[in-house]
Amino acid sequence: GSPRSGTTWLQLLISQHPSVATAFETHLFSQYLGALDGTWSRLQAADSYGLHNLLTADEFNDSMRGLSDRVLNRILEGKPGATIALEKSPPHAFHGELILKLYPDAYFIHMIRDPRSVAVSIRDRGRRGRPWAPTNVTDGAVLWRKFVEAGRSIAQHTDRYREVKYEDLSASPVDVLEQTFRSLDIPVDRAGCESY
Numbered sequence: 018g019s020p021r022s023g024t025t026w027l028q029l030l031i032s033q034h035p036s037v038a039t040a041f042e043t044h045l046f047s048q049y050l051g052a053l054d055g056t057w058s059r060l061q062a063a064d065s066y067g068l069h070n071l072l073t074a075d076e077f078n079d080s081m082r083g084l085s086d087r088v089l090n091r092i093l094e095g096k097p098g099a100t101i102a103l104e105k106s107p108p109h110a111f112h113g114e115l116i117l118k119l120y121p122d123a124y125f126i127h128m129i130r131d132p133r134s135v136a137v138s139i140r141d142r143g144r145r146g147r148p149w150a151p152t153n154v155t156d157g158a159v160l161w162r163k164f165v166e167a168g169r170s171i172a173q174h175t176d177r178y179r180e181v182k183y184e185d186l187s188a189s190p191v192d193v194l195e196q197t198f199r200s201l202d203i204p205v206d207r208a209g210c211e212s213y
Contacts, residue, residue: 018128019164020107020149021138023183027128028105030194033213036203038099040092046115047108050081054115082119101203110164113171123177124201127168130183135161 018024032039057077060067068077089102109116116123139157143150151157172178179200186193191210198205 018107018110018130018168019135019139019161021135021142022107022128022130022161022164023186024105024107024128027126027181027186027197028103030190030213031126031197032103034198034203034205034209036099037101037103038093038096039103039105040095042106043088043092043104044106044108045085045088045104046112047106050085050119051112051115053081054118078118085119101201107164110168110171113167114174117171117174121175123175125168125171125175125178126197126201127165127171127178127180128183129165129168129180132158132161132165134183 028039031037057068057074061069061074072080089104092102092104093099110127113125116125136154136157139150139160140152140154143152143157151160169180179197181193181197191207194210194213195205195207198210
């Protein structure tokens with residue numbers, strides 16, 4: 018989801034489940050693997066120098082998956098008994114195809130909040146010096162739209178995509194949380210959701 022859309026709130030709720038481990042934003046795909054994948058694609062398309070002269074695409078992807086597996090396993094190690102790693106970095110919305118290339122069975126939760134609330138919140142962050150956040154609501158709304166469009170485009174590539182509306186979660190947290198767990202194939206009962 019877009020920054021300031023409630024993604025951290027939803028992350029914290031879902032991570033209360035004993036099977037789910039999480040960590041602070043890693044930017045694994047947006048800052049690390051996305052750059053590697055982009056460089057691979059650019060140099061291969063140019064038929065230029067690069068790793069594609071030494072490795073096959075499968076070998077390169079296996080190497081990226083190896084790094085990603087290490088990171089996700091480290092997240093799991095932080096919560097004994099957990100079997101599901103929940104990674105929440107908003108810019109990963111722009112890397113859905115890469116994530117699916119490495120993890121075809123990945124699930125995606127897209128948190129969407131009213132753009133007016135998001136734009137004001139982003140503006141406030143920008144005015145507090147956050148370098149990623151614009152300092153006016155118009156640019157904040159444009160940022161929201163880019164994230165929402167990128168997130169929704171993931172649904173074209175997988176049926177494991179779910180949208181959660183911030184306002185619905187706020188109005189009926191137990192119902193929305195229970196539905197979210199079920200859509201992720203995570204066993205849960207209503208009492209468990211009420212306790213989270």
